[in-house]
Amino acid sequence: MDNLSPKAQAGVLIVFLILIVALGYFMIFKDWYRQIDATRTQINKVEVDIRRGRALQAKINEFNRQINDLKQKLAKLKVIMPSTLEAGKLYGNLNRMANDNQVYIVSIKAGKKTATDVYTELPYQMKLRSRYNDVGSFFANLANFPKILNVRDLSMKKLKAENSKYSLSVNCLVSTFIYNDKTDMDEETGGAK
Numbered sequence: 680m681d682n683l684s685p686k687a688q689a690g691v692l693i694v695f696l697i698l699i700v701a702l703g704y705f706m707i708f709k710d711w712y713r714q715i716d717a718t719r720t721q722i723n724k725v726e727v728d729i730r731r732g733r734a735l736q737a738k739i740n741e742f743n744r745q746i747n748d749l750k751q752k753l754a755k756l757k758v759i760m761p762s763t764l765e766a767g768k769l770y771g772n773l774n775r776m777a778n779d780n781q782v783y784i785v786s787i788k789a790g791k792k793t794a795t796d797v798y799t800e801l802p803y804q805m806k807l808r809s810r811y812n813d814v815g816s817f818f819a820n821l822a823n824f825p826k827i828l829n830v831r832d833l834s835m836k837k838l839k840a841e842n843s844k845y846s847l848s849v850n851c852l853v854s855t856f857i858y859n860d861k862t863d864m865d866e867e868t869g870g871a872k
Contacts, residue, residue, distance in 0.1 A: 760798065760858040761826040769855055780817040782809040783845060802854040808845035821853065829854045
């Protein structure tokens with residue numbers, strides 16, 4: 680190498696350095712780069728999984744919020760839905776409200792219970808005699824009753840007798856709804872399963 684010109688020596692040195700770097704790359708750095716690429720791929724997969732997990736967590740949080748909202752609504756409905764015991768007192772409550780409003784109950788008959796998964800409807804067919812304003816007050820009291828009472832199939836007919844205390848004949852179906860809670864169901868069946 681001594682008999683080469685300085686430019687040639689520099690060229691040989693550069694070629695030699697390039698060979699060392701290429702050899703080092705293929706022997707050492709190539710595996711490192713391969714490991715780095717594999718690690719980056721794993722990191723990308725983990726980041727995708729994290730994004731999916733965060734999206735699922737957001738959905739779970741939303742579902743939990745909805746469940747809590749529904750539980751609060753159910754708690755409010757339970758307050759206004761009578762228990763089985765309270766529903767058993769409905770007949771007495773209807774009599775008391777009728778007497779308070781000077782409405783005469785001609786007949787009151789319990790109808791067929793209609794059960795769903797959530798509630799059971801307890802209907803009462805009522806025939807009433809009353810004056811017009813008094814029956815209005817009676818229905819206002821039903822509307823303001825602290826538990827759910829539903830009035831439907833309402834029909835009113837003017838009575839023909841002029842000398843009667845009452846001027847109207849009223850027929851209606853008054854229903855209440857019982858929440859089908861497991862504890863209420865156990866009370867009805869005597870704890871039998």
